[in-house]
Amino acid sequence: MRKPELLIAAGNLTEVKQYLEAGADAITVGTERYGLRLPGTMTLEEMQQAADLVHAGGKKLYASVNGLLHNNELEGLEEYLAQLHEMGVDAIEYADPAVLMTAKHTIPNMPLHWNAEIIATSFHTIGYWATKGIQRAVLSRELNMDEIMQIKEEACDLEIEVQVHGMSCIFHSKRPLVSSYFHHLGKNAVIEGKGKERGLYLKEEKREDIFYPVYEDACGTHIMSAEDVCILDNLDELMEAGIHSFRVEGLLKSMEYNETVLRVYREAIDAYAKDADLFFDQLDTWKERLEEKQDPKRPLTTGFYYKELVF
Amino acid sequence: MPEVLEEKTAPKRGPILKKPEVLAPAGSLEKLKIAVHYGADAVYIGGQQFSLRANADNYSYEEMKEGTDFAHAHGAKVYVAANIIAHNEDMQGVEEFFAKLYEVGIDAVIVADPALIEACKKGAPKLEIHLSTQASTTNWQSVQFWKDEGIARVVLAREVSFEEIRKIKEKVDVEIEQFIHGAMCPAYSGRCVLSNHMTARDSNRGGCCHSCRWSYDMYENPEEANQHATVSGEGDNPFSFSSKDLSMIEHIPEIVESGIDSLKIEGRMKSVHYVATVVNAYRQAIDAYCADPDHYQLDPHWVEEIHKAAHRSTTTGFFYDIPGPEDHLYGEAESLAEYDFAGLVLDYDADNRIATIQQRTHFKLGQEVEFFGPGNRFFRQAIQEMWNDEGQEIEKAPHPLMVVKMRVEQPVSAWDIMRKHK
Numbered sequence: 159m160r161k162p163e164l165l166i167a168a169g170n171l172t173e174v175k176q177y178l179e180a181g182a183d184a185i186t187v188g189t190e191r192y193g194l195r196l197p198g199t200m201t202l203e204e205m206q207q208a209a210d211l212v213h214a215g216g217k218k219l220y221a222s223v224n225g226l227l228h229n230n231e232l233e234g235l236e237e238y239l240a241q242l243h244e245m246g247v248d249a250i251e252y253a254d255p256a257v258l259m260t261a262k263h264t265i266p267n268m269p270l271h272w273n274a275e276i277i278a279t280s281f282h283t284i285g286y287w288a289t290k291g292i293q294r295a296v297l298s299r300e301l302n303m304d305e306i307m308q309i310k311e312e313a314c315d316l317e318i319e320v321q322v323h324g325m326s327c328i329f330h331s332k333r334p335l336v337s338s339y340f341h342h343l344g345k346n347a348v349i350e351g352k353g354k355e356r357g358l359y360l361k362e363e364k365r366e367d368i369f370y371p372v373y374e375d376a377c378g379t380h381i382m383s384a385e386d387v388c389i390l391d392n393l394d395e396l397m398e399a400g401i402h403s404f405r406v407e408g409l410l411k412s413m414e415y416n417e418t419v420l421r422v423y424r425e426a427i428d429a430y431a432k433d434a435d436l437f438f439d440q441l442d443t444w445k446e447r448l449e450e451k452q453d454p455k456r457p458l459t460t461g462f463y464y465k466e467l468v469f
Numbered sequence: 470m471p472e473v474l475e476e477k478t479a480p481k482r483g484p485i486l487k488k489p490e491v492l493a494p495a496g497s498l499e500k501l502k503i504a505v506h507y508g509a510d511a512v513y514i515g516g517q518q519f520s521l522r523a524n525a526d527n528y529s530y531e532e533m534k535e536g537t538d539f540a541h542a543h544g545a546k547v548y549v550a551a552n553i554i555a556h557n558e559d560m561q562g563v564e565e566f567f568a569k570l571y572e573v574g575i576d577a578v579i580v581a582d583p584a585l586i587e588a589c590k591k592g593a594p595k596l597e598i599h600l601s602t603q604a605s606t607t608n609w610q611s612v613q614f615w616k617d618e619g620i621a622r623v624v625l626a627r628e629v630s631f632e633e634i635r636k637i638k639e640k641v642d643v644e645i646e647q648f649i650h651g652a653m654c655p656a657y658s659g660r661c662v663l664s665n666h667m668t669a670r671d672s673n674r675g676g677c678c679h680s681c682r683w684s685y686d687m688y689e690n691p692e693e694a695n696q697h698a699t700v701s702g703e704g705d706n707p708f709s710f711s712s713k714d715l716s717m718i719e720h721i722p723e724i725v726e727s728g729i730d731s732l733k734i735e736g737r738m739k740s741v742h743y744v745a746t747v748v749n750a751y752r753q754a755i756d757a758y759c760a761d762p763d764h765y766q767l768d769p770h771w772v773e774e775i776h777k778a779a780h781r782s783t784t785t786g787f788f789y790d791i792p793g794p795e796d797h798l799y800g801e802a803e804s805l806a807e808y809d810f811a812g813l814v815l816d817y818d819a820d821n822r823i824a825t826i827q828q829r830t831h832f833k834l835g836q837e838v839e840f841f842g843p844g845n846r847f848f849r850q851a852i853q854e855m856w857n858d859e860g861q862e863i864e865k866a867p868h869p870l871m872v873v874k875m876r877v878e879q880p881v882s883a884w885d886i887m888r889k890h891k
Contacts, residue, residue, distance in 0.1 A: 226626070226657060227608050229633050256610035276662055277673070280555045282584030300665050301556070308557050329681075330660040331710070332628040333792050339687065339708050341794040343701055357690025358700065360708060362667065362683055369688070383666055467671045 161431045162396070163403040164423055165319070166416060167222065169198020173413055174208045180417040181424025184218040184403070186251065190376055191231060192238065193222035194253075195327055197409055206245045213246060224253040224273045225377060226332075232256060236264050243268055249293065258290060269293040271319070275327060276300065281312035288316050294402065295319070299326040299387070303395065303463045310399045317402035322389045323419050324407030325371065326461075329381035336374040354410060369455055371410050382410065386452070387461035390426060390444060394437060397430055418451050485759040489725060489732050492548075492646065493748045496737040498528070500744045501536045501547070506884045507745045507843050508752030511546035512536075513579060515737060518566060519551035519559070521603070521675045530569055537574040546576040550737075551589075552601040554582050554659060554673035564592030571596045579624065581659060586618065597621045599646065603659035603673070608633075609640040616643040624733065627653055627715070628787050631727055638728040649717040649724060650747055650775075651735025653786060655681050655710040655797075681710040706799040713796055716783035718775050719767055721754045723788075739778075741829075742810035745886050746778035749843060770847070777808045777888070807891050811838055814885035815872065824877045824885075826866075832889055833865035840877065842885035850878045 167186040168174040174185055187208050190199040200208065205221070212219040221242045225231065235257070242250060243265040252258055253274035261268055272278065272287045273296035284295040294317035297306060310318050336352040352358070352374040359369045360381065371382040387407075389396065396404070404423065408416040422444045430437035452458055493509035495501035504512045514536065515527040528536065528549075537547045549570050553559060563585060570578060571593035578596060580586050581603035589598055599622040600606060600615050607626045615623055622644035625634065629647075638645060654661060662672055663680035670676030687700040687708040701707065715735070717724055724732060732755070734747055750771040758765040775783075781803050784796040809830040816825040832838065834852050841847045854876040857863050866873045 226605050226628075226660075227611075228629070229608050229636050232608055232610055254608070254611055255614035256608050259610055259614050276660055277554045277582070279673070280557050280560065280582070280584050282555065282557070282560050282587070283582055286583040286587055300662055300671070305557055312557075328662045328666045329656050329710075331656045332787070333655055333710075333712075333797075335655065335708075335710055335797070336687075338792070338794040338797055339799075340700075342797070342799050343705055359688055359690070360685040361688060362680070362685050363707065364683075365667070372687070381663070462665070465669060467665060467669055467674075468676060 159397065159431050161427055162401055164406070164420065164427060165403050166406045166408050166420060167197050168208070169196060170200065171204055171207055173197065174211055176413055176417055177420055178212065178215050178217060180420035182217065182420055184220060185212055186220045186222050188222035192225050194225050194377055195380055195409055196222060202241055209245045209247060218248040220249045220251055220271065221247045222251045223257050224251045227254045227256050235260050239264050251296070262291065271296060281309040284309060284313060284316065293317055300462045302465060303392065307399055310401060319403035319405055320396065320401055321387060321407055322393065322404040322423065324386050324411065325382045325409060326407060327380055328383050330378060332378040334374055335379040336372060385457050385459045385461065388448060388458040389460060389463055390422070391441065392460070392463065393426055394430055394434065397427070415451050418447060422447055482762045485725065485762060488755060488759045489729055491748060491751050491755060492731045492733045493744055494734060494737040494739065495536070495744070498532050498536050500741055502539055503741050503745050503884065504748050505540050505543045505545045507748040509545060509748050511548060511731070512540060513548040513550055515550050516566065516570070519553050519563065519585065521550065521552050530573055533575065534573040541574065548577045548579055548599065549575050550579040550601070551585055552579055552581040552603050553675065554603065555584050559674065560584060560588065563588040567592035567596055577621065590619065599624060602626055602648065605657045605659055609637040612637050612641045612643060616641055622646055622731065626657060628657060631723060631788050634727050634729060644730040646731035646733055647729045648715060648735055649732045650715055650751070652714050653712045655712050684709065709797060709799050711798040712792065713784040713798055714779065714781045715786040716775060717785060717788065718750055718754060718771055720785065720788070721758050722762065722765060725755065725758055740810055742808065742886060742888060743778040746774050749841070750774045753845060779805045781805060808888045809891055810886065811889040812887040814881045814883055814887065816883055817881050819880060822877055823874050824881050826873050826875055826887060828866045828869060828871045828873060830889070831865065831867045836889055838887050838889045840881050840885055840887050842882060848879045
């Protein structure tokens with residue numbers, strides 16, 4: 159069977175090397191001006207080196223250009239996309255139609271992945287973007303397994319990417335909510351520490367033991383899920399369905415944690431592709447390896463894969 | 470003195486002929502009629518499917534027809550919000566839905582998801598499509614993209630500034646709609662699934678439970694579980710996302726000059742009193758400015774009126790700058806609205822100065838009430854004499870929707886509103 163791609167974002171060249179080493183088939187990189195919630199921002203030179211590293215191993219490099227752009231960011235976008243093309247990036251992830259338009263005009267042969275996160279919820283919508291020439295859709299994390307299966311079925315030859323592990327963004331504001339709060343408290347001195355490195359999180363007053371990581375960057379405030387998805391138990395279903403790409407979300411995790419996750423999924427994908435029994439026999443061991451590294455405050459769950467939503 | 474010279478030679482401006490549209494929320498048929506009476510050029514409503522306000526009294530096709538006929542008879546338009554982000558299962562019957570909207574005479578639909586845009590083009594090719602703020606359109610090139618897709622109007626994300634709006638208007642010839650009043654999502658609209666994660670309700674399909682208005686504690690990363698260090702100290706307010714409400718009543722000249730085509734008031738879940746008060750204030754301010762831009766002055770009465778229907782203190786959102794601490798609400802939730810909708814005037818007997826009033830909140834003799842109607846009609850009085858529908862004198866009106874007659878000190882007319890202090 160065709161193996162799905164194992165994908166992760168890297169924030170620097172060390173991560174690129176380590177993640178390739180740990181079994182990633184594709185790496186996403188980007189710069190904070192254009193990409194959302196990157197584990198780190200890279201210069202063009204670094205991205206070029208990343209491209210060389212990735213391609214030397216026969217793997218793929220994607221550029222994350224999935225921000226909600228304002229007029230200012232449009233200036234220089236064309237040039238940036240041309241540079242990405244020149245360095246040999248294999249695809250561009252976008253969310254804002256302005257990026258699609260600019261790419262179609264500037265680098266018409268560049269594959270495009272629609273990665274708008276929360277709003278990628280139906281095969282009809284994905285079908286719409288397919289008519290605009292995308293090659294892949296990254297699905298919302300709030301879909302269940304049946305919905306994913308149906309989308310895959312209806313998507314024909316469009317590539318479908320799902321997240322198999324890690325946290326997800328559940329709230330994105332342009333407002334600098336963390337520094338506003340610090341100002342409100344009168345703690346001007348500590349405003350420096352409002353980003354990812356600070357390790358801030360929120361707890362709703364009435365909900366015990368549920369912690370939502372929060373951080374602020376140039377794009378505003380981001381709140382992340384309190385749980386880490388781990389769909390290892392049902393990886394066989396996703397593989398049987400022919401899902402093209404499995405994303406590991408490594409944001410707010412140590413490189414070591416992400417390497418473990420990649421290694422486990424690498425082994426799991428390879429095992430299942432070879433022989434289903436081989437996969438099921440090792441499931442418990444893999445899960446133990448993940449649990450060992452898991453922050454006890456953050457349960458590993460199946461996220462929305464088996465959850466019913468009401469509205 | 471060059472400044473003075475410049476002032477003297479500045480050409481006098483005549484009236485502005487192309488006024489921006491005042492677009493009001495109409496969560497029910499009654500609110501629709503009120504909005505139109507109080508001067509809305511257009512209203513937006515929700516159907517029983519595909520709309521984000523699952524709890525609003527959404528309209529049946531018959532009610533839509535009645536509302537549309539009423540609005541059209543008064544020269545106003547009706548838009549239907551079909552602004553969910555659809556899942557596979559939601560698309561059943563969506564083409565028929567749009568066809569039906571076109572048939573009942575709806576003027577445009579407000580859509581966020583391209584899947585619904587396509588369905589609308591198929592089901593009702595002539596129905597005008599507006600792109601919802603839920604699509605988070607924040608730059609001119611995206612606006613251009615949607616224009617090329619046949620979208621007649623783009624409701625911008627609330628995150629764009631005046632400067633950005635002016636550039637968008639300059640670059641793209643398409644109608645632009647922007648929120649100018651009401652509650653705001655602290656997130657980019659649509660880019661929030663707090664409800665999904667906290668309560669298993671889908672915020673982008675009408676299930677939003679306003680988790681952003683709850684209180685949160687902010688912690689530093691602990692080394693071990695159960696060892697948490699709060700960022701705040703003893704007695705500090707908890708963390709909050711909660712934004713003050715948007716209000717641009719004091720900035721009408723810039724709003725009009727920015728070229729925004731439609732000025733949107735938020736609040737399909739808000740009361741009749743809110744709709745009437747807010748629409749009335751903006752209608753007067755816009756008319757006054759457009760009639761004579763050189764001599765426009767903000768009437769403090771409009772601002773006072775807006776505050777009577779306000780639920781929170783107000784901010785100018787992203788129009789001038791990115792909101793900071795002063796634009797958010799920390800600590801106790803506010804409940805500013807100090808006025809209740811006491812009664813709706815149904816009729817007026819000018820000879821005897823007696824109004825027929827339908828009760829909406831109980832009132833009694835001696836109580837001070839305010840009457841207001843479209844335009845600047847406004848007065849205050851104490852309730853002196855009242856009669857029930859059998860002509861008997863009464864002291865109080867305790868029953869919802871009971872009809873009473875009341876002596877009034879100044880003329881009123883049908884659709885006028887009587888409000889009282891809470």
